Amino acid sequence: MKMGIVGLPTTGKTTLFNLLTGQNLETAGFATGKVEAHTGIAKIPDERIDFLASHYKPKKTTYATVELVDVPGLAKGASAGKGVGNQFLEAVRKADALIHLVRVFDNSQATHPEGSIDPLRDVETISMELLFSDLGVIENRIGRIEAGKKITKEHLTEKEVLVKCKDALENGQLIHEVNLDEEEQELLKNFGFLSEKPMMLVVNMDESQLAEGAYPQKEELETYCGEHRLPLMALSAQTEQEINQLEEEERAMFMEELNIQQPGIHQVARTSYDLLGLISFLTAGEDEVRAWPIRRDTIARKAAGKIHTDIEKGFIRAEVTAFADYREHPSMVKLKELGKVRLEGKEYVVQDGDIMNFRFNL
Numbered sequence: 622m623k624m625g626i627v628g629l630p631t632t633g634k635t636t637l638f639n640l641l642t643g644q645n646l647e648t649a650g651f652a653t654g655k656v657e658a659h660t661g662i663a664k665i666p667d668e669r670i671d672f673l674a675s676h677y678k679p680k681k682t683t684y685a686t687v688e689l690v691d692v693p694g695l696a697k698g699a700s701a702g703k704g705v706g707n708q709f710l711e712a713v714r715k716a717d718a719l720i721h722l723v724r725v726f727d728n729s730q731a732t733h734p735e736g737s738i739d740p741l742r743d744v745e746t747i748s749m750e751l752l753f754s755d756l757g758v759i760e761n762r763i764g765r766i767e768a769g770k771k772i773t774k775e776h777l778t779e780k781e782v783l784v785k786c787k788d789a790l791e792n793g794q795l796i797h798e799v800n801l802d803e804e805e806q807e808l809l810k811n812f813g814f815l816s817e818k819p820m821m822l823v824v825n826m827d828e829s830q831l832a833e834g835a836y837p838q839k840e841e842l843e844t845y846c847g848e849h850r851l852p853l854m855a856l857s858a859q860t861e862q863e864i865n866q867l868e869e870e871e872r873a874m875f876m877e878e879l880n881i882q883q884p885g886i887h888q889v890a891r892t893s894y895d896l897l898g899l900i901s902f903l904t905a906g907e908d909e910v911r912a913w914p915i916r917r918d919t920i921a922r923k924a925a926g927k928i929h930t931d932i933e934k935g936f937i938r939a940e941v942t943a944f945a946d947y948r949e950h951p952s953m954v955k956l957k958e959l960g961k962v963r964l965e966g967k968e969y970v971v972q973d974g975d976i977m978n979f980r981f982n983l
């Protein structure tokens with residue numbers, strides 16, 4: 622599962638990518654015209670894992686991860702194939718969900734491609750590129766269906782869904798906002814529409830905006846995100862990067878000064894995980910405490926297969942404890958006494974935060 626970071630040049634995409642992946646790619650105060658997309662692995666912070674690890678003191682602690690792509694240079698005109706536009710859009714197409722980064726920070730060292738700070742304009746610019754790209758694909762396909770010699774019933778059903786999406790796009794809606802049933806979604810799957818991808822909006826602030834909790838067009842962006850059903854959050858990528866370089870003690874002081882309870886990238890990482898439709902089941906032991914990513918609605922036997930195919934094949938049952946119960950009584954012995962360790966069969970639908978212990982035959 623892959624997240625893509627999109628946004629205009631000099632919004633801080635690479636800075637955010639570095640923060641989330643621990644890489645150290647070059648950032649620049651101007652549009653570099655670079656075309657290659659970079660890929661990295663982002664750790665998903667998880668307090669439940671921290672809590673379990675503090676009790677089990679395991680040899681190894683493993684967090685869930687997702688793949689992250691820094692998609693450079695998406696700009697106005699990309700959907701019309703301007704510059705290397707289509708190349709960028711192809712990189713977006715490969716992502717399963719998107720972090721749309723928008724700039725509100727003031728930084729004379731970093732040239733804004735439009736010469737001014739206007740986040741609503743910028744968000745709409747990028748959204749329009751996604752929208753126009755989808756519209757192009759749809760018009761093409763409808764044209765082909767209509768020009769075809771033989772029009773089947775399937776063609777008509779497909780056209781109907783496409784027209785529904787086209788109408789929405791022409792009204793400035795993104796495809797992810799259109800209410801589609803499962804059958805309709807299935808029909809659209811192969812198109813890989815860009816505006817159908819789950820997306821969150823992240824506002825990149827400077828240090829003073831962060832301290833004040835205010836930035837230009839805040840209300841307008843909130844309204845925009847409400848209308849388009851997008852999660853919205855704000856952080857300062859550069860400030861977080863600077864904080865990272867501090868010693869532990871200084872870091873705590875600095876964070877308090879800026880009134881930050883926890884790094885913004887934690888929330889970005891967790892929301893990304895959610896947008897990808899992922900949840901975690903947990904395993905805990907002296908060797909390892911670990912979060913395992915699974916899709917929502919995965920059954921126990923399939924979840925077991927994430928650990929090892931042998932466990933899936935030889936599945937007998939799972940011992941399951943909700944993390945909330947463990948937090949209250951951090952002892953498996955105690956939890957068993959209290960009847961908080963359930964035995965579940967292979968069809969059990971695993972819930973986020975389930976602590977699982979699989980019984981299996983070899």
Ligand SMILES: Nc1nc2c(ncn2[C@@H]2O[C@H](COP(=O)(O)OP(=O)(O)O)[C@@H](O)[C@H]2O)c(=O)[nH]1
Nearest residue numbers: 631632633634635636648649650726731858859
């Ligand atoms: N003041 C300020 N500058 C930032 C922030 N994030 C990034 N920058 C600067 O903006 C420029 C562009 O950043 P970069 O990550 O390369 O943007 P990209 O083109 O979207 O990948 C660099 O000079 C960064 O140092 C921020 O939160 N605050």
Ligand SMILES: [Mg+2]
Nearest residue numbers: 634635648693
């Ligand atoms: Mg960059």
